[in-house]
Amino acid sequence: SQKIEQNSEALNIQEGKTATLTCNYTNYSPAYLQWYRQDPGRGPVFLLLIRENEKEKRKERLKVTFDTTLKQSLFHITASQPADSATYLCALDNSGNTPLVFGKGTRLSVIA
Amino acid sequence: NAGVTQTPKFQVLKTGQSMTLQCAQDMNHNSMYWYRQDPGMGLRLIYYSASEGTTDKGEVPNGYNVSRLNKREFSLRLESAAPSQTSVYFCASSEASGLVYEQYFGPGTRLTVT
Numbered sequence: 001s002q003k004i005e006q007n008s009e010a011l012n013i014q015e016g017k018t019a020t021l022t023c024n025y026t027n028y029s030p031a032y033l034q035w036y037r038q039d040p041g042r043g044p045v046f047l048l049l050i051r052e053n054e055k056e057k058r059k060e061r062l063k064v065t066f067d068t069t070l071k072q073s074l075f076h077i078t079a080s081q082p083a084d085s086a087t088y089l090c091a092l093d094n095s096g097n098t099p100l101v102f103g104k105g106t107r108l109s110v111i112a
Numbered sequence: 113n114a115g116v117t118q119t120p121k122f123q124v125l126k127t128g129q130s131m132t133l134q135c136a137q138d139m140n141h142n143s144m145y146w147y148r149q150d151p152g153m154g155l156r157l158i159y160y161s162a163s164e165g166t167t168d169k170g171e172v173p174n175g176y177n178v179s180r181l182n183k184r185e186f187s188l189r190l191e192s193a194a195p196s197q198t199s200v201y202f203c204a205s206s207e208a209s210g211l212v213y214e215q216y217f218g219p220g221t222r223l224t225v226t
Contacts, residue, residue: 032212043116043202043217044155051212089155099145099170099209104154 135203
């Protein structure tokens with residue numbers, strides 16, 4: 001069956017360290033993968049999109065990798081800050097059957 | 113430029129009651145979506161509209177109907193609410209339904225069915 005797994009429900013990290021979040025998928029062949037941020041009580045906000053032929057994408061302190069062999073995307077936040085605390089969702093396409101399919105998210109807490 | 117707006121923000125229904133959740137976007141987007149988000153289940157697609165005049169089922173369409181009223185508005189109707197429909201509902205839009213397009217989400221509607 002198809003599955004998207006995000007490493008853990010919650011991740012705690014010290015301020016200034018690099019946070020690494022994982023998105024693994026099974027029985028999908030996505031051409032694209034997106035990452036979103038969701039704050040409590042709000043809708044998700046788009047952060048980054050990476051295509052299957054791109055190994056890495058960066059935006060300020062954010063870096064995303066996409067390994068179609070491992071069926072995995074890694075999302076890094078360098079020099080993390082308490083303001084980075086939120087839930088991060090990965091989403092991928094389902095080969096045209098339906099629009100984006102979302103993972104359950106990882107709740108990141110950056111501790112000062 | 114308000115982005116995606118949803119009404120109401122909160123709603124409590126009794127089992128069997130009906131209601132319509134409203135969604136509007138002012139970004140001239142072609143595609144619109146309805147999701148529900150439940151603890152431990154993540155975001156699940158209920159229905160979507162790739163363009164004005166079309167609607168398609170998503171992962172969890174049972175118990176819901178939708179109307180793409182015009183390019184701006186996409187409503188979600190619960191004909192006979194059930195406790196299992198207690199959830200947070202998000203509307204989203206994107207420039208087109210191509211998978212390269214990011215989605216813009218509304219603030220959500222918290223629905224409780226008793």
